Amino acid sequence: MKKIFIAVVSISLMVVSCKGEVNTSNNSATEVSDNSETKKTENTSSKENDESGDAICLLDKLSVRETPTAKGKWITSMSLGEKVYFTGEKHIDSVTKKDYFKVKLIDGKEGWSRAPFLAVNGKVGVITQKTSVYKRPDLLTKTENEFSPMDIIAVIGNQDDWVQVKGKRATGKYIEEVWVKSNNISDKQVDIATAKFAGIALTKPTMTDRIKALQEVVGNSDFAESSFIGLIQEKIKDYESKNVPVDVQDVKVEE
Incomplete structure (x- = not known):
């Protein structure tokens, strides 16, 4: 009888022990599931808030600096129309209240530039x-x-x-x-490039310098297929007709 009693008690203890293990196992599974859901939520939220992407520079010689301030160490500059990568990082200078975006250039350089002069996803x-x-x-x-x-x-x-x-x-x-x-x-690259360099030519200080710079654009074989070549040639003719040498002007005055 005593042996039977001991056997019954042993079996009872084994059943209780198994239930505890099952409950512990279930709790662990729930915790893993909860953690997975949390991570899933965090990743989704991060992706939804990600504003990174390609951006277009809208100002020639736009500075790229090491830190997001006007006094930040100068790294390089961007060209008007150049495509860069916006990392999604933003900063507002606490002193000037100016907005900055962090960008990555095609050569791998990274830095901060003024936000108003960049068109994200453009x-x-x-x-x-x-x-x-x-x-x-x-x-x-x-x-x-x-x-x-x-x-x-x-x-x-x-x-x-x-x-x-x-x-x-x-x-x-x-x-x-x-x-x-x-x-x-x-959106042709040849038209964009031709326009960019013709624009630089038109900022030259004297009419003679402008004519020379525009002639270089027209003479560049890489730009030969641009739809702007005829327009630039007309501009050169117009400048040449107005660019009267000083000595010729003096002769006319004397006459």
Whole structure:
């Protein structure tokens, strides 16, 4: 009888022990499941808040600095129309209140640049002809402003046959976000590059220097297929007709 009692007690203890292990196992599985859900939520949230992506530089010689301040160590500069990678990191200078974005260039260099001069998730383009500016994709919102041929911009949106662009007009002072008709824009690399270097040529201090610089653009075989070559040649002729040598002017005055 005593042996039977001992056996019953042993079996009872074994059952209780097994239940405890099962409960412990279930709790562990729940904890793993909870942790997985937490990690899944964190990853989803991080992905949703990620604003990184390609960006277009809208200002020639835009500085890239080691730190997000105007006094940060200068690393390099970007070209108007250049495509860079925006890392998603942002900073507001506590003193100047200016916004900065961290970017990575094609050669691997990284640094901070002024946010207003970058078009995140934009595509570079160039205006092909004199183009009216609209506040919204509606003919009734036409403004008095116009883009000029060879103005480099970034396309940041579209609707039907309209595109929203960000950039500075040749006759403007600031970076603007406006709407234009899509048939006024070229995304060809040869047109963008030709426009960029022709724009630099037009900033030369004297008419003689401008003529020389424009002739170099026209004479560059890499730009031969650009739709702007004819326009640049006309500009050269116009400058040459107005660029009268000083000694010739003196003769006319004496006469």
